[in-house]
Amino acid sequence: MLGRVVRPEALRQFQAQRPRLFAVAYRLLGSAGEAEDVIQDAFLRFHEADHATIDNPAAWLTKVVTNLCLNRLTSARARREDYVGPWLPEPVATADPALGPLDTVEQRESVSMAFLLLLERLTPPERAVFVLRSAFGYRHREIAQILGLSEANCQQLYHRAKRRIGDERPRFSASRADGERITRRFLVAARNGDLTALQELLADDVVAWADGGGNTTAARRPVRGAERVARYLGWMSRPVSGLSVRVMEINGRPGMVAIAEGHPLLAVVLEVHAGRISDIRIVANPDKLTFLAAQLPNL
Template identity: 55%
Template sequence: MDPLTRFEANRPRLLGLAYRLLGEATEAEDVVQEAYLRWDAASGVEVPEAWLTKVVTNLCLNRLTSARARREVYPGPWLPEPVFTDRGPLEIAEQRDSLSLGLLVLLERLTPPERAAFVLREAFGHSHREIGEVLDLDEAHVRQLYRRARQRVTEGRARFTATAEQRRALVEQFLAAIVAGDVAGLERLLAEDVVAWADGGGKVGTARRPVTGRNRVARYFAGLARDPRAAGAEFALRWINGEPGLAVYLGGTLFAVLVPEPGADGLAAVRTIANPDKLAFAAAQT
């Protein structure tokens, strides 16, 4: 197999790895391209897949330090860049859980090495020894990193199992209530302690702080139907980061994505990304 073909065979996996590590699809593409340039200049690589995994992981770790500094001064809530997963290539069924917006937000709590250990183990099934080779750490240290990462992620994550059909039905009901401006209908769908986050990046008018509580969140989304900016909006149910969500189009241009997260007592969270910079990758997918 020639080098270019070998690299292209690995590209989807590398892109999925970089995206999970960074939470930014555009940055992930840049990392994979930089990895290709290094691959093209390299010689004598004995295990290409392992070599590429190490290069991409370490490129991402270098970027995470500066990314964290940027996110600390980000205007309003920071959310990951969304991706449409009904058009690949970022996920397969076995990896879907590691791609959700909710998990990617929780990964922001971790140090870069913890995040790398968690992603390589949870999403890609690498052994502790293999992760140690990627991070240049001994196996015992990797086990500690992974254990801490898993504990911190699990503490902030409510587990709720719903079938794809159930989740899709919830999103359809959520959309119908938004379009109708039905506050009572929205309240029936929402958990009592629901939280809504909106990422406009200071470029689109969105709530700068999380909206909390069933009644406040219901009124917040019901008000969208009355917002003049929503006139002529078209909604499409799409799979976003492995979950059913809503893509909002204005004049044929992707304007926002909304991803509700189901919980045991109704929708536990709703994440909205409207920052146009963060929608560029998803828009290009369509």
């Protein structure tokens, strides 16, 4: 924006829409950093646009953000094929309102890592239609206008996306209080190296994923089964100078962040079903912790 004069009214209109636009972009991309880049690009376009031709700034900005995300999704798919180890979405602390309202079960599901990973199965147009419809309640007619498609085509894309995802949409069965309680028990058992206590918290078919992106040490394949996962988590009992761990909700799920010298080293997100941990997702790639690091001082 160097050298540009920002019109106050354009800035006001954009800032009013920014939280919703970020919430849309993050769900479409699974990347907070890329979502921020998209929002910045959208603002530049909005600032330079002829505002006399924009009847509805919210709709105009949603269309721009969605289509910028579609462009990025096409290239992101190719990049993720070469990604080192499992790819996981960027963690976002949900105590911060960045992801929009999370008052309903459906809203909380729409930002979970499990759900964002399911969306990776979809083509970019399917993902856009599905997110706009299921997470934000847009009508097919509105989605058609955003994507420049026919209403019938949008309906077809939506139903195709539902079939691809099938019955695997995540269902969070633990309350927030139960999720936090189990997370704290998990943390104590892991830091104490208590394999018996750990196994008691894990489902028999638990799976642990670790995303290091080749930038830090992390398992490059999923670890499966309660006994193997408990042993794998032995690294959590090793003493690290100056390390602190904060239990917090991440992507609408119970989780924790390991912090050293004010910077997050990794984020752990748990899926809890029927009182046991069914999935553990560990994000250790420092490139994916930048947004979370910016959130921490405000939480």
